[in-house]
Amino acid sequence: MPGSTSSKIRTPIILVNFKTYIEGTGKNALKLAQACEKVSLETNVCVGVAPQFADIFSIANAVSIPVFSQHIDPFGAGSFTGHVLPESVKEAGAVGTLVNHSERRLKLADIDAIITRARENKLAQAVCSNNAAVSAAAAVLKPDMIAIEPPGLIGSGIPVSKAKPEVVSGTIDLVRQVNRDAVVLCGAGITRGEDVAAALKLGTEGVLVASGIVKAKDQYGAVMEFAEACRKHR
Amino acid sequence: MPGSTSSKIRTPIILVNFKTYIEGTGKNALKLAQACEKVSLETNVCVGVAPQFADIFSIANAVSIPVFSQHIDPFGAGSFTGHVLPESVKEAGAVGTLVNHSERRLKLADIDAIITRARENKLAQAVCSNNAAVSAAAAVLKPDMIAIEPPGLIGSGIPVSKAKPEVVSGTIDLVRQVNRDAVVLCGAGITRGEDVAAALKLGTEGVLVASGIVKAKDQYGAVMEFAEACRKHR
Amino acid sequence: MPGSTSSKIRTPIILVNFKTYIEGTGKNALKLAQACEKVSLETNVCVGVAPQFADIFSIANAVSIPVFSQHIDPFGAGSFTGHVLPESVKEAGAVGTLVNHSERRLKLADIDAIITRARENKLAQAVCSNNAAVSAAAAVLKPDMIAIEPPGLIGSGIPVSKAKPEVVSGTIDLVRQVNRDAVVLCGAGITRGEDVAAALKLGTEGVLVASGIVKAKDQYGAVMEFAEACRKHR
Amino acid sequence: MPGSTSSKIRTPIILVNFKTYIEGTGKNALKLAQACEKVSLETNVCVGVAPQFADIFSIANAVSIPVFSQHIDPFGAGSFTGHVLPESVKEAGAVGTLVNHSERRLKLADIDAIITRARENKLAQAVCSNNAAVSAAAAVLKPDMIAIEPPGLIGSGIPVSKAKPEVVSGTIDLVRQVNRDAVVLCGAGITRGEDVAAALKLGTEGVLVASGIVKAKDQYGAVMEFAEACRKHR
Secondary structure, eight states: OOSSSSSTOOOOOEEEEETTGGGGGGGHHHHHHHHHHHHHHHOOOOEEEEOHHHHHHHHHTTTOOOOSSSOOOOOSBBOOTTOOHHHHHHHHHHOEESSSSSOOOBHHHHHHHHHHHHTTOOEEEEEESHHEEEEHHHTTTOOOOOOOOOOOGGSSSHHHHHHHHHHHHHHHHHHHHOOOOOOEEEEEOSSSSSHHHHHHHTTTEEEESSHHHHHHSSHHHHHHHHHHHHHHOO | OOSSSSSTTTTEEEEEOBBOOGGSHHHHHHHHHHHHHHHHHHHHHHEEEEOOOOHHHHHHTTOOOOOOOOOSSSSSSSSSSSSSOOHOOOOOOOEEOOOOOOOOOOBBHHHHHHHHHHHHOOOOOEEESSSSHHHHHTTTTTTTTTOOOOGGGGTTTTTHHHHHHHHHHHHHHHHHHHHOEEEEESSSOOOOOOHHHHHHHHSEEEEEEEHHHHTOOOOHHHHHHHHHHHHHHH | TTTTTTTTTTEEEEEEOOTOOGGGSSSHHHHHHHHHHHHHHOOOEEEEOOOOHHHHHHHHTTOSOOBEESSOEEEESSSSSTSSOOHHHHHTTEEEEEETTTTTBBHHHHHHHHHHHHTTOEEEEEEEEHHOOOHHHHHHOOOOOOEEGGGGGTTTOOOOHHOOOHHHHEEEEEHHHOOOSOOEEESSSSSSSSHHHHHHTOOOOOESSSSSTTTTTSHHHHHHHHHHHHHHOO | TTOOOOOOOSSSEEEETTBGGGGTHHHHHHHHHHHHHHHHHHOOOOEEEEOHHHHHHHTTTTTTOOOEEEEESSSSSSSSSTTTOOOHHHHHTTOOEEOOOTTOOOOHHHHHHHHHHHHHTTTTEEEEEHHHHHHHHTTTOOOSSEEEEEEEGTTTSHHHHHHHHHHHHHHHHHHHHOOSOOOOEESSSSSSSHHHHHHHTTOOOOESSSSHHHOSSOOOHHHHHHHHHHHOOO
């Protein structure tokens, strides 16, 4: 992966955001991460997990797949009570971080500072964005990954890759004008293998997914369906 | 402790906020927490620690003293990427949380919601405040603890308990008019045992401290000096 | 009015929040303010208006009724681009300000600082709150007015004074335990004269209203209906 | 001016940010705007003013030079109490707006939405940025103007155009790679005519200035010195 800061991270990637779902908290989070690891080992497809801060340590010490933080703050070490120091999630075992998720939108200057701070800590950065123009703006800051997620489709079950293919391909086009290297992912409404296949066909190198896997009755089966779609694509 | 949600928490309490200091991150955080535990076991004085989110799990599994989160969010389980679910820090081992620290000031309605959410999760709440009036306003919301910290003195080395005793005693008076039970702590500039003694003499039931211990060359010695002051006070 | 900073403000008061409705912007705002003034002059009931910042000057120079800002910032004069200096809205003609509206929730320490800054500028403060406990917490800070608005009912057309009378009376009870003087208003879902009458009967001294008047086809008629209800109550 | 939404705005431009300085509030703001207009009429150099929201109406009705808002919000008309509707400042007489000033930093997605909303209202947009990379990221969103202001120099009296010429020229280079049309301004520490001359020589088309003019003992003289520097440059 170009610009990657971790040899663990390969594309195509299925990046599973645990959000603050109960099914992705504490012991549930650990079990889900282990299911993701199992699929990854069985299919040789890269599956990353983004659990809550307090679950990074136990998960990163239990599984071999890449663990992402859901957010880091732009600050350096110091007097920032209640904030997330990049060094802290790194030492807990994270190899990457989400940045600017639609549920944790950030100031432009902070996105820039966070990318720098993440790089200093060898944390891969997946910057989330809401449309093609914002994706390209973020791409100028040279993060490792851009994840386009149209807000209206998040959690909707309507897959961006099938309902709004032009948003995905338009994002890739616009990003490529300013950044040749960034890996482009897409997310929002992805619940089935065919949604993943459609995303890859549009030129993305993976998906950012949450409820489609975390809320699935059969989490292992859902990840496996996604991974099979990735394997077939190659 | 009145209203306490954890039998671990007793007063007088020395509550050590690790902030995002490097000396309080990762392995350093674990070592510091162990030093705090050692003092607590040797003196029988309650010493609590508030490490970063990602360090709660490893610390809470290693020590017997109370572990606090530095912040929790008011949300329930759901779609809140990058936020701190009370259930998450609870399951990682926290028994309490700071709320509204001066470096993480919160909206009034969120402080109210966080206290409710913390209570649901049996997490003790230490609400930080900047003056007597704000302390009393917070006290109306019935948190377990109020920690008054005049912003100008935080990290200054000038102890609030000696430089501004009237702020501390005025806070206690105003809080007592609206809340008989809340434990009142004070913080800011506390670096020596005599500062702790002065705080207890003014009627507080403990101190909230950060750099005075985390940045001390001899962390164990610093905590011990604080604990001795507590022991003498009884 | 106890603690009032403006002789213009009397109770019972109908306080009309123009929000950022087009019907309450620019020339529309001026016309609406004039309709409010007409009703006030005809009924001798106090009707206040809270237009957008950029409309305060033209409205305050055109009508004799009290003009409120929708928000002010806690800062003093200085380097705070894009913020709302109390001195600025005062000089433009405002005699009061909303504080902590549910659409502009504020940090607890900022509410405290804003009340102080408003008082320095002789601006009456109407602090909005979402429940009884938060109302009482705000009341400790001694604002001139507290306006309780349950979030779920705002803009709903279901009047708080009829649907949740216990919230209104519970708020008054709790506020009175910590503050004898603050005027208590209620809002949310108020669209008819009978809703206003119900609010006054519960012990409030007025209402905070927005869509019920601003979005009414006959704005003058709507204000008149509210004012008549106030007049009958006396 | 390419992409301009107002025939009033021409380059080179001196854009004066009144911040929340007392010298730029209320009647003082009006007097300062009139001094700026006088210089503009005498020198035929474009001088724009960015007063506080509540002062836009009286200033825009008194002077012929371009009036900017210091900020607008991304929202449409509706329930957004305490926010700044683009329609509102437009109707009050503004022809442009600052966006993302260092004292009012915005979320990336909001900057994108604000530029769109400003365009809908024919308000020129001057997006402020803190370094070359952030400037280029903002430029991707196609605002009319980019104003680079290194935070450390704001209000310092050390002119960016002389102390950090490489930041200014580096910004222009990076912006031009993604946007051919945006007017680039620079700001921070600009207090003398020679600072303005240096800024123009580096390839900017004007300056964003605050204390250098607003806090000057002789405001008219200060603006005149800036305007003369612009005139000589042509």
